[in-house]
Amino acid sequence: MCKAMIILPTYNEKENISALITEIFKVAKTDGLSLNIVVVDDNSPDGTGRVVDRLAKGSYKNKLFIIKRAGKLGLGTAYIAGFKFALKKQYDYAITMDADFSHNPRYLPAMLAKMQECDICIGSRYVPHGGTKNWGLSRKIISRGANTLAHLMLGLQARDCTAGFRCYKRGVLESLNLNAIHSNGFSFLMEMLYKCQEKGFKVGEVPIIFEDRRVGISKISRKEVAKALITLSRFTLYRLFGGKHEN
Numbered sequence: 146m147c148k149a150m151i152i153l154p155t156y157n158e159k160e161n162i163s164a165l166i167t168e169i170f171k172v173a174k175t176d177g178l179s180l181n182i183v184v185v186d187d188n189s190p191d192g193t194g195r196v197v198d199r200l201a202k203g204s205y206k207n208k209l210f211i212i213k214r215a216g217k218l219g220l221g222t223a224y225i226a227g228f229k230f231a232l233k234k235q236y237d238y239a240i241t242m243d244a245d246f247s248h249n250p251r252y253l254p255a256m257l258a259k260m261q262e263c264d265i266c267i268g269s270r271y272v273p274h275g276g277t278k279n280w281g282l283s284r285k286i287i288s289r290g291a292n293t294l295a296h297l298m299l300g301l302q303a304r305d306c307t308a309g310f311r312c313y314k315r316g317v318l319e320s321l322n323l324n325a326i327h328s329n330g331f332s333f334l335m336e337m338l339y340k341c342q343e344k345g346f347k348v349g350e351v352p353i354i355f356e357d358r359r360v361g362i363s364k365i366s367r368k369e370v371a372k373a374l375i376t377l378s379r380f381t382l383y384r385l386f387g388g389k390h391e392n
């Protein structure tokens with residue numbers, strides 16, 4: 146059976162993290178999946194790291210791991226730390242999920258099944274039967290807008306290019322130079338997809354309903370949205386005029 150490592154980046158997710166971990170292991174047991182979890186915590190002031198520490202030493206010993214970083218270093222580098230950990234420990238797949246229940250663990254079996262026919266699987270809002278729940282108009286517009294730009298400017302083919310719910314085959318991660326991913330934050334997701342598509346990897350999508358976070362505060366800021374736009378523009382320039390690629 147293929148082994149998957151779930152990467153949960155956290156910054157102040159104390160109210161969500163233990164319920165989410167419990168839920169993931171429940172799905173794994175019910176569906177007979179081989180799943181372990183690594184939390185990448187950026188020294189969350191609310192003590193998320195301490196909650197995970199307790200679980201990792203207790204009920205989920207040898208199944209739950211934690212990478213502790215000194216401070217808020219961004220979502221992109223948190224994913225990379227998780228990818229490197231999964232590769233080092235010889236996992237077949239690395240799965241990224243938000244730690245606020247927006248990405249429901251009930252979709253994990255369908256995503257892993259889809260990996261039979263693709264290299265990267267996206268838990269997608271924008272394929273038939275996918276969608277969002279409890280989203281205000283401005284969030285819908287930002288998300289749709291970012292995707293439209295990613296299609297037009299980067300030529301990305303996936304329907305949901307900004308989704309953080311993804312499963313990567315280890316071969317995909319091995320083939321990318323993880324140290325040469327430039328963007329951090331949310332634009333990281335588009336950059337990863339761009340590089341995967343450029344290398345000819347097959348991208349699959351399974352529908353998910355993305356639910357707004359249950360508790361806690363959003364970390365998306367205007368600065369993050371602006372940074373995502375800069376990344377898009379940079380890659381568009383590469384595409385149009387050629388440029389040095391490190392991958």
Ligand SMILES: Nc1nc2c(ncn2[C@@H]2O[C@H](COP(=O)(O)OP(=O)(O)OP(=O)(O)O)[C@@H](O)[C@H]2O)c(=O)[nH]1
Pocket residue numbers: 153154155156157158185186187217218219220223242243244245247357358362363364365
């Ligand atoms: N380690 C780490 N995790 C982060 C950082 N920024 C965000 N996260 C985590 O990344 C995941 C996604 O961030 P969210 O704040 O939920 O952002 P979002 O899902 O786009 O926005 P909302 O759902 O509206 O809150 C969550 O699990 C966060 O805790 C960071 O700098 N470092």
Ligand SMILES: [Mg+2]
Pocket residue numbers: 243245247358
């Ligand atoms: Mg979220």
